Amino acid sequence: MRALIQRVRRASVDVEGRRIGAIDHGLLALIGVEKGDSEARADKLLHKLLHYRIFGDAEGKMNLDLQQTNGGLLLVSQFTLAADTGRGLRPSFSSAAPPDEGERLFAYLVEQARSRWPNVATGEFGADMQVELVNDGPVTFLLET
Template sequence: MRSVVQRVTQASVTVEGEVVGRIGAGLLVLFGVGRGDTEADLNWMVDKIAGLRLFEDGEGKMNRSVQDVGGEILMVSQFTLYGDCRKGKRPSFATAAPPETAGELFQQAVAKMRGYGLHVETGVFQAEMQVALVNDGPVTLLIDSEKNF
């Protein structure tokens, strides 16, 4: 499982000209599911994201989590995080999970994130989406449940 996590002052996702998800200050999470990902990967990823200390404390250090600051989360499913560009000019998505599996695990991740008491908005699974954000910092992290990076 892979995620790109960005600290934002605001973010939104639009499908067919309609805003389907919008948040204020918090985290934009681009969330990818790989072949072979399990519930253990999901639990690790959601726990990691919910607890990441990406927000500044009174001393200006990143010591507070999205939970600590009452932030929001916009989660967008993103199979292209599994794009392999090592050969040729067209990315291969062979290691991305099939849509049925990815959709189910994505919905479970959203539910688990909401279980932390966080306000979570989402995009529309498998839709063509436009994501807008104002990155705060900028702070952007890559997270992989296999700990490849």
């Protein structure tokens, strides 16, 4: 699994003009599910999402995690993160999980996140989503499991 995470001051996701998820300060995590991913990889990714130290402490150093800052977590499925961009000028999605498996693992990740953290919002798997964010920093990392 891959997650492109961005430290945000706020973020939201709309589907068909309707706001379906929003957070104030915290993490926006765009999630890509690849062939061969599993619940164990989702669990490992969730651990990183909740404990990755990218928020500033009193001295401005990245020493605090999402839980220590009481931040929100916005999870948005994005199969394009599984693209192979190594050759040519058109991405290949041969490494992406099939849609039903991607949806199952994304739903598992969301379920586990909600059982461990109270402030979780999501997009809608497979929908045409409009995501808005104010990147704080900017701070952006690619996490892989």
